[in-house]
Amino acid sequence: MKKVLIANRGEIVLRVIRAARELGLKTVAVYSDADENAMHVREADEAYHIGKSPPPMSYLNIANILDAVKRSGADAVHPGYGFLSENADFAKAVVESGTTWVGPSPQVLHSIESKSYCRKLGRKLGVPITPGTADNVDDVETIVRLFRELGPPLLLKLDKGGGGKGIQPICTEDQIVPVFESSKSIGKMAFGSPECYVEKRIANPRHIEVQCLGDNEGNYVALGERECSVQRKYQKVVEEGPSPVVSVEDRQKLQSWAVSILREMGYNNAGTVEFLRDENGNFYFMEVNARIQVEHPVTEMITGMDLVKTQLLIAMGERLGIRQEDVNIRGNAIELRIYAEDPFTFVPSPGTVTEIAFPRLSNGVRLDHALEPGLKVSPFYDPMLAKLIVHAADRRGAIELMKESLRAFRIEGVKTTIPLGLLIMESDAFVEGSFTTDTLAGLIEAATTR
């Protein structure tokens, strides 16, 4: 591997460039019309234009990106997160062009597009899944039987759905037929598949995920968990590790489940196994995120490992240099995602960044971003502006460090969620560690009606 093309935009491109440079690799950026002057384009060794600003015409356009691979002579592709990062067709096309894909194999990506594949795998391995069907359902009678057996509310979910789309609750028996019909239709339109399955809705869940790495020889390590229960609009706002509700025994159990799932899948490279935890402390396997995740710095801070560099090394065919017993989790890390949005209504706030005051960075304070004065925050892409990550000896220390950093952090020209971050860090629910995925809405309501 000599030259890696990063098929993405913004801060994650800068992150991959940093890791690639440490391995002596050349880097290639791609860009749309809107990103012609973006920092990720200037920081890479080379950059290629891949189309107009709308994602389907550039960052989601497989043919255009493959063309940039060819023109640049890159011998590897790192997909980052979002966009085409988990697209099996893209991975397959990259591999078939003789280029190294930095991620799990196209076959694995294809299998895990199906949620019912993951549910069946969980059942087979004895890893708990939420009560419901493992297979997809194709008749109303099965849903009626489950409704009577499990009780409301149920969730009807699309087998190939994602991003919270196509999830519909069933609260009464007479909703079954209309919800089933509408789900099938949404699935066909949005994801090309009408298949769906049914599960019991977990009340006040907490989102816990286990970061793993696997090399091409079948060696795996689990790097502890991250908790991502502070969410808005199905998107994560705060992630932390370790989770305040996961005991040492829980961690061992979750890690061994995660590794057994990935091993059974024949999974390679970085991946995250997602679980929900219910109010009684039961865990349920949900899905596998087959990419480097936005929140990977949390794990990097508490393990001292460079996950992106390890991804590149695994893709080069190197064996994992770390064994499970060598994984050492130290202190607590918290990440806050800062979005260009109204902090309390979440209405997007595109525009131009005019002025920035950065927080003081140190060993315990990291900022991953592509911010600079004059940055045009485009309406075409994700609103995330930056990720502020702090690490301290304990959770309380991390919260204080986050508050101090947020008070010093100023971005002018667009609205940002910095004030929301402070509200969360100062809330009893976060300080106590009692946050669930439903808590944020109530917190905002209390703050805005005060």
Place this chain on the structure above:
Amino acid sequence: MDHKVTATMPGLVARVVVNVGEKVAEGQEVAVINCMKTEISVKADKPGAVKEILVKEWDEMQVGDPMVVLEI
């Protein structure tokens, strides 16, 4: 008289939800704009009948760009 319903946020046209000839009430959704992955509803600010649709999926919108012409 013609009246243009315009984009209230910048972004990409996600879809137009009315057809030419259709009657729309004031406040009825006529199109959806995707701004930073959030769907923003564009509503008729006057009642009328749809005379012309000026945009298609993935068109780039700035605030104030006309999207749908109503006969009012």
